[in-house]
Amino acid sequence: MPSDMTDAPDMIEPVPRRTRSVLLAVGAVLVAMVVAVVAWVMVGPGVAIIDGRSVYVGFGASPAVLVRAHASNAPWGDFVSATGRVLRSGGGLPPTFTMEGRDLSPTSRIRPRDRVASVRGRDVAESIVTTTAPEPAPVRYEGEGPDQTVISSGTAGVALLKVGEVSGDVVQKTIVIEPVAKVMRRGAYPAGSLLVALTFDDGPWPGQTEAILDILKANDVKATFFMLSGAANHHKDLARRVFAEGHLIGNHSVNHKNLSKSTPDVVRFEIVNAADTIQAITGYRPVWFRPPGGNYNAAVLQIMAESGVKLAMWSTDTNDWRKPSPQDIAGRALAGQQQVKVVLMHDGGGDRSRTIAALPQVIAEYKARGYRFVTFDHVPPDQLPH
Numbered sequence: 339m340p341s342d343m344t345d346a347p348d349m350i351e352p353v354p355r356r357t358r359s360v361l362l363a364v365g366a367v368l369v370a371m372v373v374a375v376v377a378w379v380m381v382g383p384g385v386a387i388i389d390g391r392s393v394y395v396g397f398g399a400s401p402a403v404l405v406r407a408h409a410s411n412a413p414w415g416d417f418v419s420a421t422g423r424v425l426r427s428g429g430g431l432p433p434t435f436t437m438e439g440r441d442l443s444p445t446s447r448i449r450p451r452d453r454v455a456s457v458r459g460r461d462v463a464e465s466i467v468t469t470t471a472p473e474p475a476p477v478r479y480e481g482e483g484p485d486q487t488v489i490s491s492g493t494a495g496v497a498l499l500k501v502g503e504v505s506g507d508v509v510q511k512t513i514v515i516e517p518v519a520k521v522m523r524r525g526a527y528p529a530g531s532l533l534v535a536l537t538f539d540d541g542p543w544p545g546q547t548e549a550i551l552d553i554l555k556a557n558d559v560k561a562t563f564f565m566l567s568g569a570a571n572h573h574k575d576l577a578r579r580v581f582a583e584g585h586l587i588g589n590h591s592v593n594h595k596n597l598s599k600s601t602p603d604v605v606r607f608e609i610v611n612a613a614d615t616i617q618a619i620t621g622y623r624p625v626w627f628r629p630p631g632g633n634y635n636a637a638v639l640q641i642m643a644e645s646g647v648k649l650a651m652w653s654t655d656t657n658d659w660r661k662p663s664p665q666d667i668a669g670r671a672l673a674g675q676q677q678v679k680v681v682l683m684h685d686g687g688g689d690r691s692r693t694i695a696a697l698p699q700v701i702a703e704y705k706a707r708g709y710r711f712v713t714f715d716h717v718p719p720d721q722l723p724h
């Protein structure tokens with residue numbers, strides 16, 4: 339600026355020509371800019387087609403810019419466990435892009451009107467770490483029966499594990515020290531043991547059978563349920579729950595007919611069809627058959643033998659179906675001091691709320707007297723009631 343000031347006295351002659359040429363140059367630049375803007379607008383407003391959608395790319399965007407602009411549409415890879423489970427959806431690598439079948443490198447520019455397709459980003463797997471864990475001793479059983487005696491306690495081994503660092507999933511397991519099996523001997527309870535078989539007839543019955551199962555489970559007691567297949571058919575899940583919880587299922591006929599007054603064909607149907615139905619529902623074919631009302635005769639016994647079922651009666655009748663008080667039911671269930679007892683109660687056939695109310699006391703008192711609870715198949719053969 340100071341030089342312009344000193345030049346000032348000379349400006350009168352040459353300046354008009356220089357001003358004109360400067361104006362011309364500025365004008366040419368402006369025209370060129372207008373032409374460029376018009377040309378750019380005509381070529382395209384900065385839009386590329388990504389996966390069929392228009393995305394603004396300006397004068398050309400890199401794939402990284404597209405990932406941000408397009409993040410909600412182009413799929414990222416997942417963060418996965420060492421076994422391939424998805425641990426965090428979208429926690430893997432960002433998507434990549436292809437143009438006309440060729441991969442776009444991170445430094446490629448995407449220009450207006452390019453047609454680009456996204457490719458799902460790669461998954462990222464967690465790291466794998468090595469650790470050790472105790473390998474539990476397996477249990478080996480010898481013999482059959484409700485009584486269990488430990489023969490040898492066994493020892494745990496050691497396993498070398500390769501596990502996912504985040505998921506804990508085991509990828510590889512190598513036993514470096516073999517465990518030694520625990521051995522249990524199963525058998526009948528020793529001769530002279532006090533045994534009681536709780537039996538429940540006429541179910542399954544919604545609400546009541548569950549309540550009884552809950553009480554038995556809470557007291558770690560296994561019992562026997564003589565089911566009507568007609569009821570089991572209506573409440574299949576309940577029949578399956580009885581079986582799944584380790585109770586024995588007995589056959590109590592289809593429809594609770596008095597078999598002593600039925601024709602042989604009806605007797606056969608009531609026994610065999612009930613066994614077929616219960617087997618279809620639970621997978622278990624009941625062996626023990628309790629005739630409805632305890633009614634049987636020589637003809638019924640003959641058909642039972644031909645049908646492959648065995649007679650299952652009781653020694654202690656609670657008469658709970660007559661709906662006495664819970665105290666009465668408990669008193670009858672506990673009456674008598676026999677070494678082996680089979681107690682008759684009902685989970686179905688009507689309101690059994692009194693039976694349910696009496697049951698905890700019955701179980702507690704039998705335990706206090708030193709009885710062990712068995713399912714009907716573990717009643718000693720010479721002690722079967724009939």
Ligand SMILES: [Zn+2]
Nearest residue numbers: 539540630631
């Ligand atoms: Zn019955």
